[in-house]
Amino acid sequence: MSFLDELGQYLGSANNREQIVDTLAEHCYLALLPLVLGIVLAIAIGWLGRAWPRARGVILVLANLVYTIPSLALFVVIPSLIGTKMLDSINVVVALTLYTAALLVRPVLDALDAVPPAVIASATAMGYRPARRFLTVELPLAVPVLAAGVRVASVSNISLVSVGALIGVGGLGVLFTDGFQREYFSPIVVGIVLTLLLALVVDLLLVLLRRLLTPWDRTPAPVKTEVAA
Amino acid sequence: MGIEFRGVTKKYPDGTVAVDDLNLTIEDGTITVFVGPSGCGKTTSLRMINRMVEPTSGTILLDGADVRDSDAALLRRGIGYVIQHAGLFPHRTVLSNVATVPLLSGWDKRKARERAAELLETVGLPAELGKRYPAQLSGGQQQRVGVARALAADSPVLLMDEPFSAVDPVVREGLQDELLRLQSQLGKTIVFVTHDIDEAVRLGDKVAVLRVGGRLAQYGTPADVLRHPVDDFVAGFVGKDRGYRGLSFLSAGDVLVEDVPTVRVGGAPGESADWRLAVNDEGEPRGWLPPSSTVDGELSESDLVAGGSLYQQGTPIRGALDAALSSPASLGVVVDADGKAIGVVTARQVLDVIENHPQGVTR
Numbered sequence: 001m002s003f004l005d006e007l008g009q010y011l012g013s014a015n016n017r018e019q020i021v022d023t024l025a026e027h028c029y030l031a032l033l034p035l036v037l038g039i040v041l042a043i044a045i046g047w048l049g050r051a052w053p054r055a056r057g058v059i060l061v062l063a064n065l066v067y068t069i070p071s072l073a074l075f076v077v078i079p080s081l082i083g084t085k086m087l088d089s090i091n092v093v094v095a096l097t098l099y100t101a102a103l104l105v106r107p108v109l110d111a112l113d114a115v116p117p118a119v120i121a122s123a124t125a126m127g128y129r130p131a132r133r134f135l136t137v138e139l140p141l142a143v144p145v146l147a148a149g150v151r152v153a154s155v156s157n158i159s160l161v162s163v164g165a166l167i168g169v170g171g172l173g174v175l176f177t178d179g180f181q182r183e184y185f186s187p188i189v190v191g192i193v194l195t196l197l198l199a200l201v202v203d204l205l206l207v208l209l210r211r212l213l214t215p216w217d218r219t220p221a222p223v224k225t226e227v228a229a
Numbered sequence: 230m231g232i233e234f235r236g237v238t239k240k241y242p243d244g245t246v247a248v249d250d251l252n253l254t255i256e257d258g259t260i261t262v263f264v265g266p267s268g269c270g271k272t273t274s275l276r277m278i279n280r281m282v283e284p285t286s287g288t289i290l291l292d293g294a295d296v297r298d299s300d301a302a303l304l305r306r307g308i309g310y311v312i313q314h315a316g317l318f319p320h321r322t323v324l325s326n327v328a329t330v331p332l333l334s335g336w337d338k339r340k341a342r343e344r345a346a347e348l349l350e351t352v353g354l355p356a357e358l359g360k361r362y363p364a365q366l367s368g369g370q371q372q373r374v375g376v377a378r379a380l381a382a383d384s385p386v387l388l389m390d391e392p393f394s395a396v397d398p399v400v401r402e403g404l405q406d407e408l409l410r411l412q413s414q415l416g417k418t419i420v421f422v423t424h425d426i427d428e429a430v431r432l433g434d435k436v437a438v439l440r441v442g443g444r445l446a447q448y449g450t451p452a453d454v455l456r457h458p459v460d461d462f463v464a465g466f467v468g469k470d471r472g473y474r475g476l477s478f479l480s481a482g483d484v485l486v487e488d489v490p491t492v493r494v495g496g497a498p499g500e501s502a503d504w505r506l507a508v509n510d511e512g513e514p515r516g517w518l519p520p521s522s523t524v525d526g527e528l529s530e531s532d533l534v535a536g537g538s539l540y541q542q543g544t545p546i547r548g549a550l551d552a553a554l555s556s557p558a559s560l561g562v563v564v565d566a567d568g569k570a571i572g573v574v575t576a577r578q579v580l581d582v583i584e585n586h587p588q589g590v591t592r
Contacts, residue, residue: 118315122318127303216321
């Protein structure tokens with residue numbers, strides 16, 4: 001039996017199709033919820049790093065350390081740390097949130113550093129209080145630099161979710177473990193293709209989102225027809 | 230609303246003294262310029278007024294009240310501020326930029342935007358620029374938006390920190406004129422920081438010269454500072470051209486304006502052994518036609534030698550001397566308020582007026 005026949009047979013089963021859709025939905029949830037939470041966490045940490053420049057070094061080292069912990073180890077350790085059940089999907093959400101935050105702390109700090117000091121000073125002089133200034137002036141201006149980091153984090157999350165399959169919560173990763181145990185290639189191929197497609201689609205959506213958030217960042221050069229200064 | 234510095238000192242933890250025992254009263258409705266070399270504490274002094282920098286000791290009174298008695302953010306919303314390089318918010322349109330302080334103060338959106346549109350007009354910007362982002366404007370336009378934004382709260386006090394330093398000299402002069410025009414309408418208390426003594430002399434009702442280390446060297450009218458510098462530092466800072474600059478305060482009312490032969494652009498000039506001033510149909514000077522030049526048919530602008538600076542009647546004598554010195558014909562063109570040529574002056578005539586002036590200029 002050729003591989004294509006096998007694939008056709010695999011996809012022909014309603015059960016299998018249902019499993020694919022379910023795992024895909026779970027994969028989206030497990031990758032994207034931590035992405036959002038991680039961004040929020042990284043921004044909060046970035047704000048701390050700006051407020052206490054002396055804490056920056058420590059923050060960056062800690063972020064690197066967290067990202068170095070093997071994902072499987074983190075999935076296994078988290079239940080004992082936060083008291084969840086071993087097979088709870090929250091474990092994966094928490095772990096990936098930590099990874100996302102760890103990955104994004106540096107881009108967030110770089111992005112905030114890139115906001116022109118004159119703009120921050122003028123916001124202060126206009127009478128902004130620090131929190132409002134951060135949320136409505138500094139953060140929106142940090143988006144272009146930050147967006148690049150978020151794209152990397154989204155791809156990293158989408159690939160890491162699969163590892164969760166080893167503890168039973170892994171979105172499309174479950175197709176890999178199933179296929180591997182049953183020496184059945186079709187689910188593995190379908191899992192890989194869907195993972196790649198998901199990564200591509202999410203990346204595309206992020207690019208669109210960044211464009212929506214920064215209409216000011218693709219402005220043409222100053223108009224030269226200047227009459228009075 | 231007057232501003233008073235009482236024994237104000239700013240010392241940083243590393244021991245640098247930015248401002249040293251500053252005592253100064255800024256009068257209501259005037260432009261006071263803080264001028265000095267870099268490191269003289271002029272920006273620090275300015276920023277202590279709206280509490281962006283807190284003094285180490287001493288008191289700043291705004292309209293008689295200690296600025297430290299007010300909530301810093303609320304105090305700042307009541308004080309207009311124009312920063313170097315405009316400091317506009319790149320992610321907001323020009324109109325939203327101008328509406329910043331009204332929106333912060335809780336005005337409703339519509340009213341804030343109406344006010345912002347009004348202010349764009351006040352600073353001489355077309356309304357359609359309101360929809361653009363700052364990056365789409367020229368440097369000079371951005372500075373105007375910065376001024377409009379500072380005026381939006383309609384505060385009686387305006388702080389300006391080297392607002393025109395990043396634009397080219399021609400645009401800068403336009404912006405300075407505009408500021409003086411606005412001030413004649415609005416009568417704000419303006420504190421203006423610059424390192425450029427020419428700008429200080431041009432704009433200031435009073436000039437405070439600060440020296441490195443944050444000490445006040447001299448405080449007085451521009452004419453006073455130019456004519457009677459208190460010490461070598463001030464004399465050195467106001468520069469070796471101070472005699473010439475002093476002419477900015479002398480009226481040229483007594484200079485004799487002489488007639489000059491004119492030719493009309495588009496007319497047939499004929500021939501002459503003298504320099505002739507070319508004017509257009511409105512009587513505005515367009516350039517000079519050199520002696521004995523031959524023109525076939527109609528006179529066009531390409532036949533002309535570019536003219537020098539123009540001297541507008543009734544303005545200080547400095548302009549008259551410059552017009553004479555910069556003219557290819559050695560004749561300074563005098564124009565009226567509408568820009569129509571009304572005659573010429575020579576440098577000799579201007580110098581006669583200066584020398585016969587009872588007070589002298591630099592004595």
